[in-house]
Amino acid sequence: MSPAPVPARKLRVATTSLAGCFGCHMSFLDIDEHLFELVELIEFDRSPLTDIKDVGPCDIGLIEGGVCNAENVHVLREFRRHCKTLIALGACAVNGGLPAQRNHLPLSECLREVYQFRPGLENGQIPNDPELPLPLDKVRPIHEVVRIDYFLPGCPPSGPAIWKFLTDLIAGRTPRLAGGLLHYD
Amino acid sequence: MTKQFLLDGQPVPFEDGQTILEAARKAGHYIPSLCWHQDFPPHGSCKLCIVKAAGRHVSACATPAKEGWEVESNTPEMNGERRGLLQMLFVEGNHFCPSCEKSGNCELQALGYEYEMLTPRFRHFFPERPVDASHPDMLLDFNRCIFCELCVRASRDVDGKSVFALTGRGIHKHLAVNAESGRLADTDFSKDDLAARICPVGVILPKGRGFAVPIGERTFDTETIRSKTLKEEES
Amino acid sequence: MSALPATPTDALDGILQRHGHYPTELLQILIEAQDLEGWLPAPTLTHIAQALHIPRSRVEGVAGFYSFLYTQPVGRYRVLFSDNITDRMLGNAELMDALCRKLWIEPGKLSEDGLVSIATTSCTGLCDQGPGMLVNGRAIGQLTHRRINEIAEMIRQQRPLDLWPAEYFQISDNIRRKDSLLNLDMKPGAALSAVVEMGREGWLREVQTSNLRGRGGAGFATAVKWASARNASGEPKVIVCNADEGEPGTFKDRVLLNSYADLVFEGMTLAAWAVGASEGFLYLRGEYRYLLPQLEAVLARRREAGLLGRHILHEPCFDFDIRIHLGAGAYVCGEETALIESLEGKRGTPRIRPPFPVTKGYLGRPTVVNNVETLAKTCLIALGGGEAFAASGTAQSAGTKLLSISGDCAEPGIYEYPFGVPIARILEDCGASDTQAVQVGGAAGVCLAGYEFQRRIAYEDVPTAGAFMIFDGTRDLFDVARAFVHFFAHESCGFCTPCRVGTSLLQGFMDKLADGHGAKADLADIDWLDRLLKNASHCGLGSAAPNPVIDTLQKFRPAYERRLVSLDFEPAFDLDAALAEARQLTARDDPGAHLQTHEEEEK
Incomplete structure (x- = not known):
């Protein structure tokens, strides 16, 4: 892949993980030496890579993970408000993924199983601290909560897939994952 | 002179009675399908083989070819409709590829790759479809059923058992097994049945074997469904 | 296993016997078997499968397909409110609520004592005297709060339906304007005598001259259909009268069958004469089951008069008889190939065409499927001649x-x-x-x-x-379209992907708008779905399903636009409601335990 033409200024990119495992972020780091090319083209805003806590105006937002609780909703909405282009990164963001497999169970059953009935728990109770975000009844793909511009599936998407996707985007091309880069697993 | 029709501008010869899909594949042109199988009569339910013949949308698997027809298949319009149908199949079931043993060997997934489906686009139905693990050798995971009825047909017409049937209607349609208890273990299903290995997705799976071939090295990790289908046609 | 009441096996065996243990009679057997206990317990299905020597899975497949067959218990009084848009306009929802409240029951649920269940059903064909309902299959029209009160009381007292006031079950014809057909006062057999006189060829020519086209909507030339079946190989040939009048808002066949049944049966016999058919079926929609006894009586009378059976009108080669086949709540069976599947005792799934029924229909034999009205009209042609018929109406649409x-x-x-x-x-x-x-x-x-x-x-x-x-x-055309979209989603047979999923998705979008979550982007998605449904569906149900939306979006677009709450995007579900269960489990109600449904409100 030819390096992307350098845009007039560095693009500002924010990333976050909602109900995900950070695997997609790890895969992002798997673009290896392309990271050096990438930092010439972009700068990071809020991201686990920078530890910036609040998202500011950005060109691109990358969202890993689905929406499983109220905090996810707030963060996702923040990203939508601040990012010109919002991308669903990985299987969980695209269709809920592994966390969404609780969707056929009533929430009460999930929480009671974890906090009350698990062997070894005595007098366990479902946490009710107002600090904690409440879980939604179902885990949702992010496109069911805000408008999403692009989708990059995979569990996780491979480093090359992420690199191809980003270089397309930065160069002003509609990203395409042809030639074996597209995977759902 | 053999008869022929035009597929995306290319002449495709055919014999009387041949369908558009059969003739096209024989001539080395790929038209996708999920419910079609060379050993069974056309079914026409998945609609992935949809083409425009003489301006009308038809199922290529069920429509006999006609002399002089102009057929559109590999066009942005038809491929867009196919992508839409794939998205419908993905949202109506529970298709979580990363945790599916069939991933990499699944035709639904492979078609998603072929038609560059990046998102299921619509609201997910997240239906409740309990698995049936009662049988000693085989597992039924209804979450992934696409209602192609290949298992129904194979069990009825080849295995002579009618282990499977569809019941319910519309979006509530579902697979049922031939037992009052509703359990696969209470049928005469066997892992050696044709129905046990005909599922194009991950509903009917053998037990006791998992991830024998690692993800990344499976059928559609190394080859597209297009080239695999056409290669099989040649042999 | 559950402690189900033992099936009265003798009665069931009697039913199986009466139907000759033919698998083609499966749907009829299931309908009658259900009368025994009001529903079809699993052992009953097993017993039927064994008796017919067919796989149980097939029996379960059929039992699960039809709305009026129940594999779960329903009430001894099974109340179904007709839910066409015309019923809605006459306040059926309020009446159903009232009945549910009086009987302490939720819609769709069975009362604890098993006494009553209440639900909705697709249009029952009583739009001219709605709101309508079916109680254990019997039609009641002109529902009012007063009638609902009385019905609740009679159900509570467990009064048998036969002892309910007779006027409840009186269905009026409400004929307001008569023309040639409804004015025809024909002595049974008169049209038949005329066509036997003409000979089969002469009669077919007469139908051709008449330019009669199918009254079921598609408008196929009747003579062409008859001639194709006549020329097709395969015996015995079959005439089917399609009385599966399921199209919401249609009830003309109800009236023809109620008051002009002789014209309909005579028309079938006229078709049989032209085609050389010896077997006839009237496919009667389950909602009109209450007409069955009187229709059987007409058939019996016609047999006695030599107008059905062997050697009709003493013609040596004219044998034809008619059986009535009941449907069980499936609109898709109005599609002729689905109807034929249903006649064969199967799920009503439309077939691949070609072959068409005129060459390969019922059990692979040449089969003519005609609408009730079409067949009745042939009596006019037999009596008055094709030319006279062709002279009325317009050039391309002869007759009335x-x-x-x-x-x-x-x-x-x-x-x-x-x-x-x-x-x-x-x-x-x-x-x-x-x-x-x-x-x-x-x-x-x-x-x-x-x-x-x-x-x-x-x-x-x-x-x-x-x-x-x-x-x-005063009406909102969005509500009209939404009602029809619900209808199609309910009636989709589920065979093909676009219709099975597309009608549900379309219903989801219409509900999203109705529930106050509509966004401009939804209208584009609706457009896209409309096109895919129209293009890719296997049969006419799926391709017609988006029609009400396409039309109203074009002609009454503001009815949609005024429901939008965002010009961009809105989730389809209520985010705050999605936290309700967690709130309840944690007993929290602090601000952090809520989400604003609309994003703007959050800032």
């Missing part, structure tokens, strides 16, 4: 058409007009005022706005199977 008129008008009912009658004239005749729109041809038909009322009922302009639903200025 029965319209089932309902909705906002003073005199709903049956109106017979020569083809070519303008919409405006019909509206005037039935006493409609301030008409905003007319839905012609039912849910699958076309929605006409005021500026189109000069258009005419004819195959070449506004074709119709007969439904004519009127909406005045």
